[in-house]
Amino acid sequence: MANRAAPLRLTSANAKPAGRPTRNGKARREDADREVGLDALAGHAGYAVRRFQIWIFQDFIKTLAAVDIRPTQYSVMTVIGANPGLSQMAVAKRLGIERARLVHLLDGLERRKLVKRVQSPSDRRCHALYLTAQGETSLRQFKRLAAEHERHVAEKIGKENRERLLHILSCFT
Amino acid sequence: MANRAAPLRLTSANAKPAGRPTRNGKARREDADREVGLDALAGHAGYAVRRFQIWIFQDFIKTLAAVDIRPTQYSVMTVIGANPGLSQMAVAKRLGIERARLVHLLDGLERRKLVKRVQSPSDRRCHALYLTAQGETSLRQFKRLAAEHERHVAEKIGKENRERLLHILSCFT
DNA sequence: GGACAATTGTTGTCGTCAACAACAATCTTT
């Protein structure tokens, strides 16, 4: 019921809702400086996961900013590096992205000489995907930075919680 | 090293990468039907969280399709319902969305008579946000459907795992 | 062998969403 009085404080920000003790005497009621209560969202997994996903992606992007690699690009290179010769369809299905989207991703990676498309001899519709020599050495550096990012995650939610989370979500690969 | 010969097959789909036992006899080695190996992504929390977040949002959208309410709209209405009179800035900061984005969200909700903007008397820059009468009754229905969605999540990852996950991510509210 | 269906890569559009920048109106500060 009266979860309205439920106080809580934002991590960083300060809410200034409708009315608060300004100079015009009409000061707020006692609910003046209540923080925004939304226990209402507490039991929703999707909300927590969304916020966490935003945080984790921002940290990934920031940690890999020096090499200008985004999460999706990293996942594409990782899959190709582990499975050279894969077709675009195979990579797209594996990562759950559309082949149309993968085209642009590969365009960018190929432009940077990290990945190459090779015409498959057995099926002339397919492009076999490989990392270039530069792509392989670069990927090793990306993986070091990604490992640093994972340490940030462990610092944020706890080392054991991170492993628990990986275990819980292992069915999503 | 020679993971190049690594062949693979998708979980549901069939990958047709560079070469496989087609009519041209050059059949694969014994490692023929290995799935697409990307243990490389196994230890990455961000990837699992992203995939899970996509799944959970799609289920939310599908479960609330009858009422045409998306996750962000639901979170906005829930926060306003729990904290009537909040300003747009307060809601935006609370939900971690930009005030520019909230403008369009509120436009849609206001057009559907679910939310109303009221000029704040104490600060004429602010709009105090309230649910309409229809908005409150609708929100109750949305919450019932959202609870059904949460049950889907519990079925997917397990009841106890869902609660474990909520606990781990509680710091993201 | 040849018609027909399916697949692959590509291009395009549309809508969602985060990130920024600019602006007018308003409030705060000095």
Add this chain to the structure above:
DNA sequence: AAAGATTGTTGTTGACGACAACAATTGTCC
């Protein structure tokens, strides 16, 4: 009163998912 900050608004950009169409190629079926 002047300068600075805040709020709501509009706009742009880019990443991303979804979908539709297309040419080239392959598989299938008669």
